[in-house]
Each structure stands twice: as C-alpha cells, then as structure tokens.
Amino acid sequence: MSKDRVRVVVTGLGATTPLGGDVASTWSALLEGRSGIRPLTEDWVDSVPVKFAGVAAVDPAEVLPRPEARRLDRSEQFALIAARQAWQDAGAPEVPAERLGVCVSSGIGGIGTTLSAYDTFKERGWQRLSPFTVPMLMPNGPAAWVGLELGARAGVHATVSACASGAEAIGYALEMIRAGRADVVMAGGTEAAIHPLNVAAFAAARAMSTRNDEPERASRPWDRGRDGFVLGEGAGLIVLESYEHAVARGARIYAEVAGLGMSADSHHITQPEPEGRGVVMAMTQAMTDAGLTGRDILHVNAHATSTPAGDVIEAQAVEKSFGSHVLVTSTKSMTGHLLGGAGGIESVFTIKTLSERVVPPTINLEDLDDGVDVEIVCDKPRDLPGGQIAAVNNSFGFGGHNVAVAFTTV
Amino acid sequence: MALTEQEILAGLGKIVNEITGIPAAEVTPEKSFVDDLDIDSLSMVEIAVAAQDEFGVEIPDDQLKHLKTVKDVINFIQS
Numbered sequence: 001m002s003k004d005r006v007r008v009v010v011t012g013l014g015a016t017t018p019l020g021g022d023v024a025s026t027w028s029a030l031l032e033g034r035s036g037i038r039p040l041t042e043d044w045v046d047s048v049p050v051k052f053a054g055v056a057a058v059d060p061a062e063v064l065p066r067p068e069a070r071r072l073d074r075s076e077q078f079a080l081i082a083a084r085q086a087w088q089d090a091g092a093p094e095v096p097a098e099r100l101g102v103c104v105s106s107g108i109g110g111i112g113t114t115l116s117a118y119d120t121f122k123e124r125g126w127q128r129l130s131p132f133t134v135p136m137l138m139p140n141g142p143a144a145w146v147g148l149e150l151g152a153r154a155g156v157h158a159t160v161s162a163c164a165s166g167a168e169a170i171g172y173a174l175e176m177i178r179a180g181r182a183d184v185v186m187a188g189g190t191e192a193a194i195h196p197l198n199v200a201a202f203a204a205a206r207a208m209s210t211r212n213d214e215p216e217r218a219s220r221p222w223d224r225g226r227d228g229f230v231l232g233e234g235a236g237l238i239v240l241e242s243y244e245h246a247v248a249r250g251a252r253i254y255a256e257v258a259g260l261g262m263s264a265d266s267h268h269i270t271q272p273e274p275e276g277r278g279v280v281m282a283m284t285q286a287m288t289d290a291g292l293t294g295r296d297i298l299h300v301n302a303h304a305t306s307t308p309a310g311d312v313i314e315a316q317a318v319e320k321s322f323g324s325h326v327l328v329t330s331t332k333s334m335t336g337h338l339l340g341g342a343g344g345i346e347s348v349f350t351i352k353t354l355s356e357r358v359v360p361p362t363i364n365l366e367d368l369d370d371g372v373d374v375e376i377v378c379d380k381p382r383d384l385p386g387g388q389i390a391a392v393n394n395s396f397g398f399g400g401h402n403v404a405v406a407f408t409t410v
Numbered sequence: 411m412a413l414t415e416q417e418i419l420a421g422l423g424k425i426v427n428e429i430t431g432i433p434a435a436e437v438t439p440e441k442s443f444v445d446d447l448d449i450d451s452l453s454m455v456e457i458a459v460a461a462q463d464e465f466g467v468e469i470p471d472d473q474l475k476h477l478k479t480v481k482d483v484i485n486f487i488q489s
Contacts, residue, residue: 065431066431067428067429067431070428070429127462130456130459131452131455132456
C-alpha cells in the first residue's frame with residue numbers, strides 16, 4: 001500500500017434482510033445457521049414454478065411512517081431504513097454537505113412500482129397514477145432518497161451491474177474518498193424484486209431453485225444437489241469514511257476498506273466464464289490494491305449463489321488467487337440472493353466477520369461438489385485468529401461484472 | 411344524496427393525514443393547503459386523486475390550481 005494514499009475505513013453498518021430487521025438480529029441468525037427462506041403465500045405462486053423466497057423479516061412499510069412509505073418503492077424503503085441505521089451506528093457524523101456522498105445501488109430498481117403503476121394506468125387511466133411514480137421506479141431512486149435524508153452534496157450515485165451492483169457501489173464510494181471528492185460516503189445495495197414477473201423471468205433463464213418441498217434447504221452453495229439460486233430482498237449499507245476524518249471525531253472503526261478489484265468476463269451475457277479468469281483478476285487486483293499477499297487473506301464471503309455453473313468456478317478462483325488456506329462461506333445459503341442488495345449485506349457480513357473474528361457458516365452443504373479445494377465453513381461458525389487479518393467480499397453479476405472488495409482489521 | 415360540509419371535511423382530513431401525516435383535526439375549512447398546511451404541489455395532486463376516488467368528482471388540473479383552501483375543495487365537491 002502506498003503511504004500517501006487516503007485510507008478509508010468503515011464506521012457504520014445498517015441492514016434489513018430476510019433474517020432480521022437490523023444488523024444485530026441478522027448477524028445472530030447467521031451465526032445460528034438459520035434459514036431466512038420461507039414459502040410464498042400470495043395467489044400468484046400458482047402461476048410460477050418457484051414457490052418460496054427470502055422475504056424481508058420485517059416489512060419496511062411497517063417501520064416507516066405511512067406518508068413516507070407510500071411515496072417510496074419497496075427497494076427505496078429498504079435503503080432508507082438501512083441508511084438510517086448505518087448513520088446512527090456511525091454516531092451521525094458531523095460532516096459538511098459538500099464532503100458527504102452517497103452511492104446506493106439496485107440491480108433492478110423500482111420494478112414493483114413499474115408493474116403496479118402499469119396496471120393502474122391500463123385499468124384506471126393516467127390521472128390515477130401517483131405523481132411519485134417516476135421517482136419510485138427510477139433505479140437511482142434509493143440513492144436519491146438517501147442523499148436527501150442525509151443532505152449529501154458531494155455526489156449521489158447509483159452504479160448498476162446486476163448482482164454486482166451493491167459491491168460496485170461500495171467500490172465507487174471507496175474511490176470517491178480516495179480521489180478526495182468526499183470524507184464520508186454512505187454506500188451499499190438494495191433490492192425488492194419478489195414479484196411474479198421476476199420470479200417467472202429468472203425461472204425462464206433456468207436460474208432458480210425449484211426445491212418447493214424444502215424451501216429452507218433450497219439455497220445450498222457447493223452442494224452437489226444445488227439446483228439454482230433463491231431470491232431474497234432487503235438492503236445493506238455501510239458508512240465509509242476517511243481514516244483521518246474518523247480518527248479526528250473519535251469514531252469506532254469496524255474495519256478498513258483496503259482494496260478494490262473490478263473486471264468483466266466478456267464471455268457470455270449470463271454464463272460465468274469457465275476458467276474464472278475475470279473473477280481471479282478482480283480478486284487479485286483487490287489484494288494488490290490493498291498491499292496484501294494471498295497469505296493475509298483468511299476469509300472470502302463468496303458470491304456463490306447455489307447455481308450449478310458458478311459456485312465451483314468461484315471456489316477454484318479463490319484458490320488460484322489467494323491459496324487453499326482461505327475459509328470460504330456463502331451467506332446466501334441463509335439469506336437467499338438479494339441481487340443488487342447482495343454486495344451490500346455481504347459487505348456488512350464480511351466486516352462483522354473481521355470485527356467479531358468469526359465466520360458464519362454455509363448451511364445445507366451436505367455433499368460437497370467435486371473440484372472445491374478451499375475449505376467451506378459449513379454447519380457451524382469458525383473463529384478467526386487475532387492479529388492483522390484480511391477478508392474479501394465477492395459479487396458477480398449477469399453481464400459478466402466482477403467486483404471484489406478487500407477489508408482488513410484495523 | 412349530496413354530502414354535507416362536515417362529511418366532506420372528515421373525508422378530506424383522512425386523506426390529508428394519509429398522504430402527509432398532518433393530523434386530520436388540523437384540516438379545517440379556512441386553512442390554505444400551501445401556506446398553512448405546508449403541502450407541496452405533488453402532494454396536492456395526490457390529494458386530488460384520492461378526493462376524486464373518495465367523492466366521485468373529477469378535479470381537472472386547471473381547476474385544481476384554483477383550490478387554495480380546504481373550503482375551496484369542499485365547495486368544489488358540493489357544486
């Protein structure tokens with residue numbers, strides 16, 4: 001690591017997930033190895049081949065005041081709730097508006113609003129549309145509302161790269177602070193995509209698990225019997241801050257955001273590149289950018305979504321990038337896959353893993369598939385040693401986007 | 411049967427509360443939506459849409475801009 005570069009640390013965490021309405025409840029559920037996946041009860045399940053999902057444990061519309069909730073798409077509700085938690089957790093830092101930024105992403109945006117507004121339009125005419133329809137459906141809506149909430153003027157951004165969106169947002173936030181554009185940036189991902197059209201479309205791509213008789217066991221990364229991902233929803237946001245700014249105000253520091261790696265497969269619009277070259281490139285860049293060697297990296301929170309194609313390629317890429325000593329887990333086995341929200345919550349989990357020095361397990365891994373040469377932490381949590389250690393969060397997206405973010409203890 | 415002023419006022423109070431969070435009791439005939447209740451133009455559109463559903467009266471945009479007070483809306487619905 002170059003000595004003169006701005007160091008960036010994490011001072012606040014916020015999340016609302018299928019396992020809990022905040023970071024504490026979600027984290028304890030992760031360590032207990034609990035599944036957040038449940039059967040769907042809506043009438044529309046009869047029309048789709050997948051009848052379960054990781055529905056948010058706490059309905060965001062119940063948390064927010066009604067006048068606020070009705071103007072927000074569900075993805076915006078999740079983002080605003082997680083942002084408020086993270087901001088409070090960071091001690092509500094005093095920072096000039098011109099030095100405060102936001103980078104909050106969603107993979108799909110306000111699709112629930114898009115679809116229900118189109119129904120309203122067809123059935124009742126344009127006059128019956130909410131005047132907030134556009135800000136509810138625009139993909140930058142969650143970032144914009146969080147920016148308004150905090151009064152951020154250094155820049156409000158929403159990077160979009162499907163399921164890598166949340167991690168890309170955190171990477172962009174890191175670069176904002178390194179470039180000197182901001183001292184504090186709220187960043188992460190959100191998604192609210194549990195809608196019959198999305199389920200049908202992902203099922204049409206043959207990407208989803210149809211283990212309808214055992215929803216809690218459907219998300220099973222690296223297990224030989226895995227048959228696709230499980231859709232989840234929620235948001236995870238973190239407060240990134242320059243080390244100097246955090247120390248000056250006496251903030252509690254969870255971890256350092258030490259390195260960023262990004263690459264593109266340029267191989268296929270949905271299929272992962274079989275050699276994992278792009279994934280290796282992203283992880284290696286994150287490691288180098290952080291000034292680390294493979295030995296320093298003890299843990300990877302993997303993207304592993306429980307699809308037949310991706311999980312093993314990623315595990316092999318971890319081994320190629322860092323070595324076989326790495327303790328790997330996929331928390332998606334418990335939360336399901338939050339698409340653009342994944343990089344947000346999984347960064348929160350990676351940071352908690354470092355600060356608590358314990359790796360949450362991968363559940364449902366009963367029969368490890370061939371070709372995995374790193375250790376998958378399964379069934380129960382695994383302690384990490386003391387001293388200076390590092391971990392990497394991976395997020396990959398349809399389109400061939402690869403993002404790896406390296407965190408270290410401080 | 412035409413609604414009484416009290417019935418319309420109660421309905422409007424509920425709508426304004428639902429949309430803005432302002433207590434229904436503060437929605438009284440002499441209040442101006444913009445100056446007294448601090449309601450912005452997009453919220454007025456939401457209130458007009460909800461009032462149309464509640465009272466079965468179309469409020470065209472060129473009429474809406476003339477409805478400054480709660481009493482104006484009551485009169486429009488009654489007319």
